[in-house]
Amino acid sequence: MNSRRHFLKSVVASTAGLGAAATSSTSSAQANDAKAEPAAGKVDRRRLGRLEAEVSILGLGLGSAFIRPYDQDREAGHALLQSALDLGINYWDTARGYKTSEEIIGPVVKANRDRIFLVSKSAARDYDGFMREVETSLTNLQTDRLDLLHLHNLKPDKDDLAQMEKGCVRAVRELIDQKVVPHFGVTGHSGARFLMDAIERFDPDALLSVYPCTRDDEGRYEDELLPLARERDMGVIAMKTVRRARNADLVGTDLVRYALSLDGIATTIVGLDTLDHLNANSQMATNFEPLDLAQRDAMHREVTTAVASIPTPWEQPGYEDGAGLA
Template sequence: MNGSRRGFVATSVGGGLAGLAATVAEAKPKEQQVDRRVLGRTGAEVSIYGLGLGSAFFKPFAGKPEEAHRMLERALDYGINYWDTARSYEGSEALIGPVLEKRRSEVFMVSKSNAKSYDDFMKELDASLKNLRTDHLDLYHMHNWQPKQGDTSPKAREGACKAALKAREQGMIKAFGVTGHSGPDILMECIKAYDPDALLSIFPANRPDNGRYEDELLPLARERNIGVIAMKTVKHVKNSDEPPRELVRYALSLPGICVAIVGTGDIDHLESNARMATNFKPLKGNELRNFSDKVAMGIPAGLPQPWDLPGYSDGIPA
């Protein structure tokens, strides 16, 4: 066989193998993508299941960044683009940074600051941007409003609010929000005073505070087209007998909830939640009320909220 013939055969075989590989790649089924909703006035389409990247994330992956990155990449395979962290979640931002840097356009990145003054808020925002290896955040929250910590009115963080508005104007953040789990009153005051783009608060199935989070706070946010994110859907009612996925499903069934964030620390957990959030089937009408009643009955009366217990850390958004 002459050289040209050998070259032809090699080329033909190589081309055939390449074509076969391409066909196999095309035939490989893609992961089903989780459902998405528009996050209020931000206009962003976000996955209804959001990654809570607090201590449920950074503690299991301490010293194992490759495993953490593998889970984050897996989340993107499912189209899970809502990623939630905070300055107070030690090491979380830095752990996320390498993956975010590579796949920035696929992620709606959220972080939070506890700062109250203008300067401190800007410093924390700069630190978040540096750790996350990005030039902007899609949403940055004024974090964890608690009257017992001196946040007795929106004026307690007036400087931070001015900084958030300035950062949004400059493009360092696309939107700003407020978060809290210590009663709906202060959050409703914040909405009226600051008109944030987003709100992160608790919507567990046992309807704490006589249902006022659902019946008063949520309608106010919807009226103003504020994007609402649910947290503590599992942690608040972990003593009930209901499966965690169903507890998350309850929150996502409430009209006006755009996303439910869940503390996620392993791929199996992630995939289970992704299945629930794909082709999502909400509870409707009496199903919501019946499920809530069942959850409330399964929790001992007078059980304190997790965040009222000594040593509580707000590192797990679930």
């Protein structure tokens, strides 16, 4: 295990020396093309596709990693959120299904609304249910608008895209017309092909999906889904970069860095739990240095071996992304 940790550290440390080397389809230059000039000492920002917003490349995942320690200590949670804002982290990701998440963060959102790119999600598929959930989210978040609203957790074994178009998709388009939300996206981790079908049918503005360095679904998220999103200039958000690695001897910031080095990824959400984790990830995401193709390939091989015996949670029967870790 110690040799594995050493290997990953050596892979990351070599980035500066290899930065000028030629790479293949996803070069360091490409990764930096979308990078906005960060404020001094703040987390870097990138353009979120055709949404045009400049968002921090490190986003806050406000699911169970955040809820567990701070549901009963909301003052401490609010202080942690304020620390994230002070570091320049403006991309905040919550969901109606994340239990008390929206309620916990609501007071901080209200006090800092213009500093936050606010994202929530609804898993309702019918028109009325979707509208009710959005109303509840706005109430909990103490705001009259969202910056991005996702159709949450698309699954090929449960969802009918034609029926969704008559229900939640119709609802979200009405909300856009009403200027409650300017953009909508889709999320999922149950196969790249179904998400591609949804993109081709709904033409959403954004995509939230899984981009761990284990290259899930035989690499299709990276090799097929991400190029489609890039082609459409969608805002792409990575998630689940560290979930399986929590039980392995791996460096979490390295795994987040992998996703941020992929051409087309604007930001990566990471579960917010402690100030130490916030600071470590923020440091990695400030004056960000992407991994090149050779480094990503080496990390893929090493981490895939390291987590081979650890099940992928979202591929298990009955998994629901209600308040899962980012």
